[in-house]
Amino acid sequence: MSERRVLVIDDEAGLRHTLLLILRDEGYTVAVAEDGEAGLRAALADPPELVLCDVRMPRMGGLEFLERYQEAGGTALVVMMSAYGTLDAAVEAMRRGAYDYISKPFNADEVVLTLRKAEEREQLRREVALLRREVGKVDGFEDVVGVSAAMREVTDLASRVAPFPSTVLLTGESGSGKEAVARAVHRASPRRERAFVAVNCGAIPENLLESELFGHEKGAFTGADRMREGLFEQADGGTLFLDEIGELSLPLQVKLLRVLQERKFRRVGGNGERAVDVRVLAATARDLVDEVREGRFREDLFYRINVVQIHVPPLRTRPEDVPLLADHFLGLHSRRLGIESAELPRELVPVLAQYGWPGNVRELENVIERALVLSGGRIGIDHLPPHVRTGRHPFELPDADGDLSVKRRLPALEKTLIVRALERCKGNRTKAAELLDLSVRALSYKIQDYGLD
Structure with a gap:
């Protein structure tokens, strides 16, 4: 702030004078008013950056x-001053949009510290607003949040390919934001008014996935008591997002290749072919080149979907994006949860930026939502999970002096083993289940329980 203007509103002349002297010594330009009416006139005539206002x-x-x-459009941060017996009113004022309150009697340091915190919050808000304007310059990409060079490259490439019907392959770790980029490509394309249909190819049993993609006729199999459209038909004219495409079985890869080449498909149990106009966006956390080399993914399908490849980098490689993403999720979930005035405190920025985020953007979003629920909107460091506060990977085993309780540590160990098995098997659940000595169904349940899907 170039000029640090404060308006003091209080009916006690002695307190107004005291605050005037304190704040002038700290470099503020100070105006005073004896009640709310005079304060409102002063605030609208010569807008301040901060307001100190008595409750009663x-x-x-x-x-x-x-x-x-x-109601008049005032934008200054308002700090309420409450004497004994008016604390409830001060808290109510915060629910209505005041930044903070200080209780009378107070000392000079309390006042100055509260105002400085308010200034820092306002500066952070302005920085975030500026970054949002930069990020949102490309229509449709408002939810692809990031100012790092890597994310600017992602946005640039995605925005250039969006107007064309070409197939795009999105690569990157689980939770890194591939679906957000896919949705942005759809919104920036000529198909934006039609459907965007997403399916996780690894989340649907193989024997049901063909019917899910292509639909089925009545009587095609046991339980098919009516005709059902598949996802290709639902996405006709729009975009179909095939997440975790590397999970497709080889027979389904053949059928997908045919649809991409001929723009026609056949329902399960059907005879006639159906034409479809669908743009396909695919995503994978696997290295499909290795999958092709090992014979688990068809080479011709790889080249068909890999017309344009966009790699979404993991969050740990772009810490400068963390504060902007955190603020984005704060706004998103505070509106959804009905929590007002949720802001990202400046003291949380270095804490969030130093953590490695093994779960990427998805983990950050979950942490922010959790903090909002626990705090009611006024997030502090104590509302972050312990492993985020300490910068420790949540799946690491404890040090010798740490918690050695088998009951408390066993779930974390099980989760660690599942994550490592999936990483070793490049996401293949059948092979991971063999390594873990579990059935595929049991592994699927545990993946769901631990939030790893």
Whole structure:
């Protein structure tokens, strides 16, 4: 802020004078008003950056001032001053949009510290707003959040390919944001008014996936008591996003290749072919070149889907994107949860940025939602999970002096083994189940329980 302007509103002349002297010594430009009416006129005539306002005053109290100031479009951060017996009113003012409150009597350091925290929050808000404007310059890419060079490259490449019907292969670790990029490509394409249909190829049993993709006729198999359209038909004219395409069986890969080449398919149990106009976007956390080399993925299908490849980098390689993503999720989930005035405190920025985020953007989103629920909107460091606060990978075993309880540590160990098995098998659940000495069904349940799907 070039000029640090503060408006003090209080009916006690002595307190107004004291605050005037304190704040002037700290370099603020100070204006004073004796009640809410005078304060409202002063705030609208010569807008301040900060307002210190008493709760209880004659003619117009602090709550009424706050309400009328916000209705008039005032943007200054308002800090309420509450004497004994008016604390509930101060808390109510915060629910209505005040930044903070300080209790009377207070000392000079309390006032100055509260105002400085408010200034830092406002500066952070302005920085985030500027970054949002930069990120949102490309229509449709508002939810692809990031200012790092790597994410700018992703956005640039995705925005250039969006207008064309070409197939795109999105690569990157689980949770890195591949689906967000796919949705942005759809929104920026001529197909934006038609459906975007997403399916995780690894989440549907192989014997059901063909029917899910292509639909089936009545009587095609036991339980098929009616005709059902598949996802290709549902996405006709729009976009079909095939997540984890590396999980497709070889027979299904053949059928997918035919649809991509001929733009025709046949329902399960059907005789006639159906034409379809679908743009396919595919994603994988596997290395498909290795999968082709090992004979698990068809080479011709790989070249068909790999017309344009966009790699979404893991979050740990772009820490500068973490604060912007955290603020994005704060806004998204605070609206969904009905929590007002959720802001990212500046002191949380280095804590979030130093953590490695093994679960990538998905893990960050979950951490922010958890903090919102626990805090009610005023997030502090204590609302973050312990492993985020300490920077420790959540699946690491404890040090010698750490928690050695088998009951408490066993779930974390099981989760660690599942993650490592999936990584070793490049996401293949059947092979991972063999390594873990589990059935595929049991592994699927545990993946769901631990939030690894």
